[in-house]
Amino acid sequence: MAEVLVYVDHVDGAVRKPTLELLTLARRIGDPVAVALGNGAADTASTLAEHGAVKVLTADAAEFADYLVVPKVDALQAAFGQVSPAAVLVPSSAEGKEIAARLAVRVGSGIVTDAIDLEAGDGGPVATQSVFAAAYTTKSRITRGTPVITVKPNSAPVEPAPAAGTVEELAVTFCEGATGTKVVARTPRESTGRPELTEAAIVVSGGRGVNGAENFAIIEALADSLGAAVGASRAAVDAGWYPHSNQVGQTGKSVSPQLYIASGISGAIQHRAGMQTSKTIVAVNKDAEAPIFDLVDYGIVGDLFQVVPQLTEAIKARKG
Amino acid sequence: MSLRIVVTVKYVPDATGDRHFADDLTLDRDDVDGLLSELDEYAVEQALQIAEDADGAEVTVLTVGPEDAKDALRKALSMGADKAVHVEDDDLHGTDIIGTSLVLAKAIEKAGYDLVISGMASTDGTAGVVPALLAERLGVPQVTLLSEVSVDGSTVKGRRDGDAATEQLEASLPAVVSVTDQSGEARYPSFKGIMAAKKKPVQSWDLSDLEIDAEEVGLAGAWTAVESAAERPARTAGTIVKDEGEGGKQLAEFLASQKFI
Ligand SMILES: Cc1cc2nc3c(=O)[nH]c(=O)nc-3n(C[C@H](O)[C@H](O)[C@H](O)COP(=O)(O)OP(=O)(O)OC[C@H]3O[C@@H](n4cnc5c(N)ncnc54)[C@H](O)[C@@H]3O)c2cc1C
Ligand SMILES: Cc1cc2nc3c(=O)[nH]c(=O)nc-3n(C[C@H](O)[C@H](O)[C@H](O)COP(=O)(O)OP(=O)(O)OC[C@H]3O[C@@H](n4cnc5c(N)ncnc54)[C@H](O)[C@@H]3O)c2cc1C
Numbered sequence: 001m002a003e004v005l006v007y008v009d010h011v012d013g014a015v016r017k018p019t020l021e022l023l024t025l026a027r028r029i030g031d032p033v034a035v036a037l038g039n040g041a042a043d044t045a046s047t048l049a050e051h052g053a054v055k056v057l058t059a060d061a062a063e064f065a066d067y068l069v070v071p072k073v074d075a076l077q078a079a080f081g082q083v084s085p086a087a088v089l090v091p092s093s094a095e096g097k098e099i100a101a102r103l104a105v106r107v108g109s110g111i112v113t114d115a116i117d118l119e120a121g122d123g124g125p126v127a128t129q130s131v132f133a134a135a136y137t138t139k140s141r142i143t144r145g146t147p148v149i150t151v152k153p154n155s156a157p158v159e160p161a162p163a164a165g166t167v168e169e170l171a172v173t174f175c176e177g178a179t180g181t182k183v184v185a186r187t188p189r190e191s192t193g194r195p196e197l198t199e200a201a202i203v204v205s206g207g208r209g210v211n212g213a214e215n216f217a218i219i220e221a222l223a224d225s226l227g228a229a230v231g232a233s234r235a236a237v238d239a240g241w242y243p244h245s246n247q248v249g250q251t252g253k254s255v256s257p258q259l260y261i262a263s264g265i266s267g268a269i270q271h272r273a274g275m276q277t278s279k280t281i282v283a284v285n286k287d288a289e290a291p292i293f294d295l296v297d298y299g300i301v302g303d304l305f306q307v308v309p310q311l312t313e314a315i316k317a318r319k320g
Numbered sequence: 321m322s323l324r325i326v327v328t329v330k331y332v333p334d335a336t337g338d339r340h341f342a343d344d345l346t347l348d349r350d351d352v353d354g355l356l357s358e359l360d361e362y363a364v365e366q367a368l369q370i371a372e373d374a375d376g377a378e379v380t381v382l383t384v385g386p387e388d389a390k391d392a393l394r395k396a397l398s399m400g401a402d403k404a405v406h407v408e409d410d411d412l413h414g415t416d417i418i419g420t421s422l423v424l425a426k427a428i429e430k431a432g433y434d435l436v437i438s439g440m441a442s443t444d445g446t447a448g449v450v451p452a453l454l455a456e457r458l459g460v461p462q463v464t465l466l467s468e469v470s471v472d473g474s475t476v477k478g479r480r481d482g483d484a485a486t487e488q489l490e491a492s493l494p495a496v497v498s499v500t501d502q503s504g505e506a507r508y509p510s511f512k513g514i515m516a517a518k519k520k521p522v523q524s525w526d527l528s529d530l531e532i533d534a535e536e537v538g539l540a541g542a543w544t545a546v547e548s549a550a551e552r553p554a555r556t557a558g559t560i561v562k563d564e565g566e567g568g569k570q571l572a573e574f575l576a577s578q579k580f581i
Contacts, residue, residue: 068480069462069464098448101449101453110418113417113448114447135339138345138549139547144543180492181463182490185488187485189485202580226581245483251359251440259578281558282571282574299560300560300562300563301563302567311569311572314568
């Protein structure tokens with residue numbers, strides 16, 4: 001069967017969930033060959049093998065951490081040359097998309113970004129995209145070169161499928177431009193202990209209606225009662241109440257959880273762009289005319305300072 | 321030496337209107353108003369600030385798009401950019417990401433540049449990859465997704481807030497930068513700015529000016545093909561209840577009925 005390159009997103013050897021989803025999708029079109037780069041790359045192998053990687057190509061070098069994006073493109077290109085894959089799949093993170101796009105232009109291929117599904121077709125893989133703030137669903141093919149496709153988190157189930165996962169070291173020659181953009185300092189994001197926003201099954205978000213940084217404790221308490229991630233609207237982020245890394249929407253994270261609970265969020269198009277594909281949507285808003293109510297499966301017209309704490313208590317009571 | 325800044329600005333359908341696909345599965349531009357992509361206003365703003373701080377600088381705004389795309393250029397000129405370049409050619413209809421980056425890169429080279437500034441993503445295609453592709457094609461450093469940017473002599477510096485970490489980046493000019501909507505509020509054009517914009521030069525280039533073959537771009541030259549576009553079915557109307565004091569408890573019951581708790 002044809003081989004499919006899968007770019008691995010991992011933190012010091014811990015593989016992130018979107019990559020495991022990519023392996024599920026990759027198996028629909030061929031045999032996954034994973035490419036893991038940087039610190040801990042070799043440690044990813046057992047997890048990748050459990051999820052279907054027939055081979056794991058690893059490389060570590062200071063360049064991957066010290067310079068932006070290009071060294072990783074060089075490495076993915078080296079893997080591409082070694083494997084001659086039928087397709088290349090990359091997680092749709094900001095960096096993943098940049099790596100994929102640069103590879104595409106180097107190897108003379110078209111690119112589809114932010115796919116939400118993938119299936120085998122007669123003329124190569126067919127990618128589904130959700131566009132115009134999820135108002136349209138499109139299906140596209142890549143007509144030139146080897147399909148390069150970036151895939152959004154939560155696009156496929158994680159399905160174990162044990163495979164050989166043979167580890168091979170990848171030889172990488174860095175191009176002249178690899179050291180063009182220096183990372184002079186890096187401050188890792190502090191872990192909150194809550195699930196990753198884009199990977200969480202439940203997301204609880206607060207907006208301008210939360211009315212203050214200190215009041216986000218109400219949103220966090222609800223999230224913790226459900227084991228959920230916390231999101232925020234841009235209005236709440238711009239006001240300095242919550243970090244930008246938690247922003248949901250067009251210029252924040254795009255989430256597609258099983259359940260999305262919006263409190264004190266009006267539902268502007270740019271916010272909807274990041275959450276409209278959530279399976280079940282719930283909103284609490286004191287304005288019955290708020291556009292968010294057009295989207296909901298269940299909506300409460302009321303004051304979030306009454307409704308949310310009561311909800312949290314009721315959930316805790318049920319869970320005992 | 322004066323700093324030559326080229327800002328790439330896209331003309332996009334208004335996101336608050338109904339956006340559609342035309343019969344050929346490209347963007348339907350007839351039915352909806354277009355404007356300067358809001359995220360590119362941040363790019364124009366940063367360009368103007370860098371130019372103000374530099375000793376002699378010139379800001380050129382560049383768009384690839386249909387005739388109406390001039391509106392996007394006018395808006396950027398009225399904010400304070402010095403001049404504009406419009407790449408317009410019937411054969412560009414339906415160009416994909418790869419083709420767009422080719423046309424932009426050729427136009428940037430022709431215009432002459434020390435610094436290219438783009439938005440983080442367009443508000444229609446939203447791919448967020450054109451800036452990285454411009455760096456690849458131009459063979460210069462990419463310093464992308466910056467929430468803070470400054471130029472110090474021939475060095476560009478910036479802050480990139482990523483998923484896992486915040487990074488401080490540095491590169492030598494020439495370089496390609498993209499900025500996020502965290503980089504600072506974009507200014508509104510003043511009346512004076514709007515009047516002045518009318519007199520600013522707008523150059524028009526077509527594919528032959530850029531020595532690009534028509535086969536390399538447009539719908540026929542695209543390396544991707546959209547096979548179908550279906551409007552998402554409207555969500556079925558949900559249950560909406562007014563809180564009479566038990567709203568939280570009712571919501572908990574709904575969540576339990578859906579097996580979330
Ligand atoms: C280029 C661009 C990109 C953008 N990207 C994003 C993005 O990524 N994400 C994003 O969210 N926005 C984004 N925006 C901003 C967006 O347009 C809206 O301004 C923003 O989403 C509004 O946030 P909000 O709903 O919290 O605030 P508002 O629109 O002010 O709504 C607050 C809501 O809270 C309700 N409320 C107030 N008090 C209470 C209470 N006590 N109880 C219950 N309800 C209450 C009000 O009725 C109201 O509906 C973007 C805008 C632009 C131009
Ligand atoms: C809904 C939709 C989905 C699409 N999906 C794909 C796809 O999967 N694959 C594909 O190959 N093409 C796709 N296209 C076509 C693609 O959007 C255009 O070719 C586009 O010009 C480049 O991509 P982008 O708008 O996503 O740019 P982005 O990469 O999001 O834009 C980033 C920045 O690049 C600059 N820029 C982008 N385009 C222009 C321009 N024309 N003029 C000046 N500056 C510009 C701006 O500064 C902008 O802020 C899609 C188009 C639409 C409308």
